[in-house]
Amino acid sequence: MLGYVLDDVFIHHLAPSGHPERPARVAAVRDALAAANLAGHGQQVAIRAATDDELGRVHGASYLATLSRTVPGASGWLDGDTYYSPGTWDAALAAAGSVSELATQVLAGALGSGLAVVRPPGHHAERDRAMGFCLINNVAVAAAAARAAGAARVAILDWDVHHGNGTQQIFWDDPTVLYQSIHQFPFYPGTGAPDEIGGPAALGATVNVGLPAGSGDRDYLAAFDEVLAPSLERFRPDLILVSAGFDAHRADPLASMQVSRYGFARLAARVRRLADRLCAGRWVVALEGGYDLAGLAEGAGATLEALIAPSDQLASAAEVALADASPGAQRAIGETLRALTGGGAAVALGAAR
Numbered sequence: 001m002l003g004y005v006l007d008d009v010f011i012h013h014l015a016p017s018g019h020p021e022r023p024a025r026v027a028a029v030r031d032a033l034a035a036a037n038l039a040g041h042g043q044q045v046a047i048r049a050a051t052d053d054e055l056g057r058v059h060g061a062s063y064l065a066t067l068s069r070t071v072p073g074a075s076g077w078l079d080g081d082t083y084y085s086p087g088t089w090d091a092a093l094a095a096a097g098s099v100s101e102l103a104t105q106v107l108a109g110a111l112g113s114g115l116a117v118v119r120p121p122g123h124h125a126e127r128d129r130a131m132g133f134c135l136i137n138n139v140a141v142a143a144a145a146a147r148a149a150g151a152a153r154v155a156i157l158d159w160d161v162h163h164g165n166g167t168q169q170i171f172w173d174d175p176t177v178l179y180q181s182i183h184q185f186p187f188y189p190g191t192g193a194p195d196e197i198g199g200p201a202a203l204g205a206t207v208n209v210g211l212p213a214g215s216g217d218r219d220y221l222a223a224f225d226e227v228l229a230p231s232l233e234r235f236r237p238d239l240i241l242v243s244a245g246f247d248a249h250r251a252d253p254l255a256s257m258q259v260s261r262y263g264f265a266r267l268a269a270r271v272r273r274l275a276d277r278l279c280a281g282r283w284v285v286a287l288e289g290g291y292d293l294a295g296l297a298e299g300a301g302a303t304l305e306a307l308i309a310p311s312d313q314l315a316s317a318a319e320v321a322l323a324d325a326s327p328g329a330q331r332a333i334g335e336t337l338r339a340l341t342g343g344g345a346a347v348a349l350g351a352a353r
């Protein structure tokens, strides 16, 4: 059974006028999921706040102390992009706690899979720094919670159009957490080059495919089939977490990619198939970015289909050959493959088992 988190606490994280990371994003996803009869296909899981122990696994004590002194009940900015309002602290704690709750319940078999419609997003938040609309790294907190609950290996797939610098930093030298990202590159936040493959103890446990602006469905699917799927198979995760931004959608105002509903459907179906094969279907999707409301609705709807479809009704898995990708995407994929095979990466991943 799919467990899902959807709550007005995430709407009460108010945005300054004109800010793209705004409450209407959650409302748009909620309406799209309701139209797809989410309630008939899953079980709602109550929000809960992340505990101090959960937060302390991935964020520094002095950073957390600063946040809890500054943010609750107040309004302001933590960097040029990252605002907070009186409802922000409850939303941030609920986002991290609820993704962790889904992850641990899925790991324990109490739920089959999970979907968390949360904000603020998390993947830019570093160990000691808020950044890019993110205060707490929700998916990182959940990955660490799953590890603490007994998962030997957790994979994070980040298909948000921006590189998840925070998640990468937090697990940089940890061979038990695989961080994979497909993103527009070069682009905000500047990280995510193909030769960023992890620290000395975890070479190959960070995988970055930086696609050129203008990349679309075939480029994303080729990157998944050529790079991410084989690396997930080698890693053999106990749980897959998805940092699901939908800002690679062709209508998104912040980025320049061309992914359609079709592309998100096929990408999500690929993750589902791998989760079914590698870890008994244990996967949890958490919302990150996505700033066109119709694009968000399309992406979230396509992802829900992959979460709930009977396995014989999943979107086509017809493999996309490298030759079907654009020349720029082919180059990018090739650079990542060379970085991964050149650095002794497979050895480090093997040592994690």
Ligand SMILES: [Zn+2]
Pocket (backbone or CB within 6 Å): 160, 161, 162, 245, 247, 288, 289, 290
């Ligand atoms: Zn993003």
